[in-house]
Amino acid sequence: MHTWSKRTSRCVVVWFVALLVLPLATRVVGNNARDVEGVGPTPFPGLKPAALLDAAYYQALGSYFDQHLPVRDEAIELNARIAMDVFRDSPTREVSIGNDGWLFQRREIVEACADRQPMSRYVDVVDQLVGLPRPVTVVVPPPKLVIERGEFRDGSVDSSCLEAASAQLRSELARPVRARVVDAFAVLEQSVRTDGHAFLRTDSHLTDPARVQLVRAVIETMKPGLWDDAAVVDSGLHERATDLRRMAGIGGTENASTRLVRRTGAALSPSLVPGDDPDPATVYRTTGVAVVPGRTLVIHDSQFAQAAGELVPWFAETQFLNWDIVADAQFADAVNQADQIIVETVHNGLAGRVNKALVDLLK
Amino acid sequence: MPVVFSSVVFVFGFLPVALGLYHSAPRRHRNLVLSLLSLAFYVWGAGSFVLWLLISAAVDFRIARAIAAADSPSRRRSLVAVSICGNVTLLAYFKYLGLAADLFNWLAGSVGVGEISVGTVALPLAISFFTFQRMSFTFDVANGSIRELPTFVDYLTFSVLFPHLVAGPIVRYLDIADELGDRADGSEQVAAGAVRFAHGLGKKVLIADYLGPVANTAFTNLDGPASTAGAWIGILAYTFQLYFDFSGYSDMAIGLGQMFGFTFPENFRRPYAAVSVTDFWRRWHVSLSNWFRDYLFIPLGGSRVGRATTIRNIAIVFAVTGLWHGAALTFVAWGCYHGFFVILERRTGYNRVDRAPRSEPLRRGVTFVIVVIGWVLFRASSMSHAGNYYRAMFSVRSGNDHLPLDHRTLLAGVLAVLVVVLPGDRGTGRRLVEDGGRLASVGRLMILAVVLPVSLTLVAVGSFSPFLYFRF
Numbered sequence: 001m002h003t004w005s006k007r008t009s010r011c012v013v014v015w016f017v018a019l020l021v022l023p024l025a026t027r028v029v030g031n032n033a034r035d036v037e038g039v040g041p042t043p044f045p046g047l048k049p050a051a052l053l054d055a056a057y058y059q060a061l062g063s064y065f066d067q068h069l070p071v072r073d074e075a076i077e078l079n080a081r082i083a084m085d086v087f088r089d090s091p092t093r094e095v096s097i098g099n100d101g102w103l104f105q106r107r108e109i110v111e112a113c114a115d116r117q118p119m120s121r122y123v124d125v126v127d128q129l130v131g132l133p134r135p136v137t138v139v140v141p142p143p144k145l146v147i148e149r150g151e152f153r154d155g156s157v158d159s160s161c162l163e164a165a166s167a168q169l170r171s172e173l174a175r176p177v178r179a180r181v182v183d184a185f186a187v188l189e190q191s192v193r194t195d196g197h198a199f200l201r202t203d204s205h206l207t208d209p210a211r212v213q214l215v216r217a218v219i220e221t222m223k224p225g226l227w228d229d230a231a232v233v234d235s236g237l238h239e240r241a242t243d244l245r246r247m248a249g250i251g252g253t254e255n256a257s258t259r260l261v262r263r264t265g266a267a268l269s270p271s272l273v274p275g276d277d278p279d280p281a282t283v284y285r286t287t288g289v290a291v292v293p294g295r296t297l298v299i300h301d302s303q304f305a306q307a308a309g310e311l312v313p314w315f316a317e318t319q320f321l322n323w324d325i326v327a328d329a330q331f332a333d334a335v336n337q338a339d340q341i342i343v344e345t346v347h348n349g350l351a352g353r354v355n356k357a358l359v360d361l362l363k
Numbered sequence: 364m365p366v367v368f369s370s371v372v373f374v375f376g377f378l379p380v381a382l383g384l385y386h387s388a389p390r391r392h393r394n395l396v397l398s399l400l401s402l403a404f405y406v407w408g409a410g411s412f413v414l415w416l417l418i419s420a421a422v423d424f425r426i427a428r429a430i431a432a433a434d435s436p437s438r439r440r441s442l443v444a445v446s447i448c449g450n451v452t453l454l455a456y457f458k459y460l461g462l463a464a465d466l467f468n469w470l471a472g473s474v475g476v477g478e479i480s481v482g483t484v485a486l487p488l489a490i491s492f493f494t495f496q497r498m499s500f501t502f503d504v505a506n507g508s509i510r511e512l513p514t515f516v517d518y519l520t521f522s523v524l525f526p527h528l529v530a531g532p533i534v535r536y537l538d539i540a541d542e543l544g545d546r547a548d549g550s551e552q553v554a555a556g557a558v559r560f561a562h563g564l565g566k567k568v569l570i571a572d573y574l575g576p577v578a579n580t581a582f583t584n585l586d587g588p589a590s591t592a593g594a595w596i597g598i599l600a601y602t603f604q605l606y607f608d609f610s611g612y613s614d615m616a617i618g619l620g621q622m623f624g625f626t627f628p629e630n631f632r633r634p635y636a637a638v639s640v641t642d643f644w645r646r647w648h649v650s651l652s653n654w655f656r657d658y659l660f661i662p663l664g665g666s667r668v669g670r671a672t673t674i675r676n677i678a679i680v681f682a683v684t685g686l687w688h689g690a691a692l693t694f695v696a697w698g699c700y701h702g703f704f705v706i707l708e709r710r711t712g713y714n715r716v717d718r719a720p721r722s723e724p725l726r727r728g729v730t731f732v733i734v735v736i737g738w739v740l741f742r743a744s745s746m747s748h749a750g751n752y753y754r755a756m757f758s759v760r761s762g763n764d765h766l767p768l769d770h771r772t773l774l775a776g777v778l779a780v781l782v783v784v785l786p787g788d789r790g791t792g793r794r795l796v797e798d799g800g801r802l803a804s805v806g807r808l809m810i811l812a813v814v815l816p817v818s819l820t821l822v823a824v825g826s827f828s829p830f831l832y833f834r835f
Contacts, residue, residue, distance in 0.1 A: 003551055003555075004551060004554055004555070006549075006550060006551065008554070009549075009550040009551045009553070009554035009555075010550045010554075012550075012553075012554035012557055012558070012811060013550050013553045013554050013557065015811060016553075016554075016557040016561075016811070016815070017379060017382065019815060019816060019819055020374060020375060020378060020379045020819075021375075021379050023375050023823070024375065024379075052406070053406065053410050053411040053413065053414070054410050054411070055406075055407075055408065055409060055410030055411075056410070057410075058406070058407045058408070058410070061372075062366075062370070062371075062372045062407075065371060065372050065375075065376060066371045066372070066826035067826070069371055069375060069823055069826075071823070072371075072823045072824075072826075075820045075823040075824050076823070076824050078820060079820060079821065079824045083771065087769070087770040087771050087774075088770060089769040089770050089771050090769065093576060093767060249824070
């Protein structure tokens with residue numbers, strides 16, 4: 001049996017214990033964990049003597065401890081850097097890496113390839129929406145990989161099923177009978193031809209120019225002739241935090257050109273600046289310019305959340321509801337008070353969200 | 364959810380606090396401190412079941428004292444029966460009631476009788492481990508192996524000691540009886556334990572956790588993998604994941620035991636280097652195999668009772684071994700599968716380790732394939748799932764299983780294969796702690812200077828679960 005000398009043993013013990021207490025020690029000297037998940041840190045569950053025998057209480061404590069571990073964010077970034085720079089791997093199962101720093105959301109591919117949302121279901125849902133007596137405009141932004149396929153190189157993922165599914169969806173949506181479906185595929189492909197790309201390199205969302213083109217397509221679908229190119233404003237390059245970098249754990253920002261829609265003469269009440277998230281409890285009113293009359297309800301995903309401030313100036317009244325966070329009662333009220341509806345949903349969320357209950361509600 | 368040794372809470376919270384409290388406590392109170400720390404560890408994962416753990420320990424201890432004090436063999440036998448029946452009944456209720464109801468309903472359905480419903484029974488954390496540990500104590504008191512009974516605090520320390528409480532090794536009282544009274548727990552033991560712990564942590568987070576997603580993906584589809592290659596890659600990934608996960612956990616447990624002055628029995632002896640299935644069971648989950656040998660196989664008559672009875676005894680032991688691992692038919696089938704080969708080897712003489720040493724590589728290969736095929740039963744969620752998986756393995760299919768085979772996973776796979784095919788019978792963790800010489804010294808240095816910091820980094824990263832749409 002090997003034995004170390006007392007001195008060596010003590011050195012080993014000091015080293016071992018130092019590694020264990022290092023994170024907490026750094027907290028003492030001021031390191032505080034950042035919100036790397038992006039959903040807000042788990043709150044401290046409190047000291048509850050009554051819950052001392054409750055396993056759920058300890059789970060909450062454990063989550064708090066996990067997320068508030070000092071130097072955790074540095075560890076996450078270090079791990080991500082090593083994965084990407086040394087091994088050329090994605091640091092997480094959620095993100096696929098592409099050429100030249102491009103990042104893609106892996107779930108889009110896996111879900112399409114698992115055939116959980118068959119095409120007939122997509123088309124059926126869109127038909128039900130478009131066929132309703134109340135005017136509904138449908139926008140389905142295609143997956144990033146489909147539009148930016150040239151930048152994808154993850155050999156461990158077969159993306160052909162996603163591309164096939166998207167192509168089929170596009171051909172279905174493009175039929176003349178579906179006149180109120182905005183052809184987001186065509187809009188974004190045009191954006192690629194004009195500006196090089198339609199999606200941000202390290203974000204799951206559209207570039208500003210592509211998003212503005214999509215907003216324009218929606219306005220022109222709802223009231224032809226209303227759109228005014230003079231409302232488009234370029235303001236150079238800006239750094240922006242991106243979601244796929246965050247997902248990968250590397251944090252940081254991406255340099256991207258900024259293009260906004262600012263309608264001269266439009267008075268918004270309350271005001272909503274482009275880029276700000278809309279408040280679901282607020283009806284935004286626009287005066288001073290020609291607009292789409294009546295109240296427009298925008299049931300949106302994240303692409304149109306970013307476009308809220310650019311949509312509002314084109315409608316007399318606008319209300320925004322996000323698929324994921326709206327309560328049923330609020331949803332029903334908003335639908336009943338709307339004169340027309342815009343539905344925006346990302347491709348992989350379509351069938352899961354637009355279900356029969358919603359269609360019944362819209363009637 | 365139990366507190367696993369590779370979690371942030373354990374590594375950066377519980378362990379430093381436990382080491383600090385234990386080593387700063389007066390020597391005469393250290394068992395009490397360890398018991399309280401172990402109960403706190405159990406509460407964290409099991410909540411109010413800790414009361415049940417305490418009460419059942421007190422009852423078992425009281426019965427053991429009565430057995431020791433019994434003045435007649437018949438009274439001793441009665442008390443042993445009471446204790447064992449109590450433990451087995453509780454284990455059966457918590458762990459196997461659902462399976463029994465399913466079997467009953469299956470049989471009832473075939474003869475047109477109505478079904479029964481037992482609802483959901485919450486399973487106390489680690490019940491299989493601590494029940495077996497306590498039963499071994501009762502047996503050993505009854506057969507006179509334990510002549511001097513411990514105090515209740517020492518008994519509690521033995522039965523709830525957190526390093527072995529949740530996933531073994533199954534420690535018997537006699538393994539640590541002397542150390543419960545007086546043990547060396549200075550810096551030499553802590554240092555040696557730290558190396559062993561770090562080695563186990565590395566096996567878990569650097570190898571097992573990378574191979575896990577490959578196996579999980581291959582077993583996701585209940586209809587079986589889409590391709591033959593995917594099926595074999597998936598089960599090989601699971602084969603290595605299971606070994607590095609479980610043996611890594613045992614290494615961590617043994618290392619933690621050392622840090623507190625205890626020497627736990629070894630649980631793995633390079634099982635994938637076995638030359639027969641019989642040999643495999645001398646190397647895989649050794650503490651469980653020994654338990655069944657001493658407290659089930661030998662009491663049934665062992666191998667000295669004629670050929671037919673020996674075969675019956677082996678069949679019973681392996682069926683129960685399977686059942687011990689989980690309350691599902693797949694586990695029973697897995698146990699019977701191994702039992703079949705052990706019986707076959709016994710009948711043919713293939714189980715003799717020293718037979719034809721020149722054919723050892725071939726025998727290792729054959730044994731490895733048999734074990735790998737058996738793991739399908741162990742991992743599958745049902746018998747039909749296992750059947751579908753076998754169909755994928757033994758037919759020619761092509762398709763894309765989307766296995767997450769990135770570079771780090773492939774590296775983990777190569778490391779896993781290397782560690783398994785290295786010569787010798789002792790695992791690397793044991794060699795690192797026991798061996799002198801330059802190679803072992805370099806190994807220890809690498810473990811402490813590289814593997815430990817990297818593993819701790821991955822532990823901190825392990826809880827990272829970002830949301831895409833962070834704006835909402």
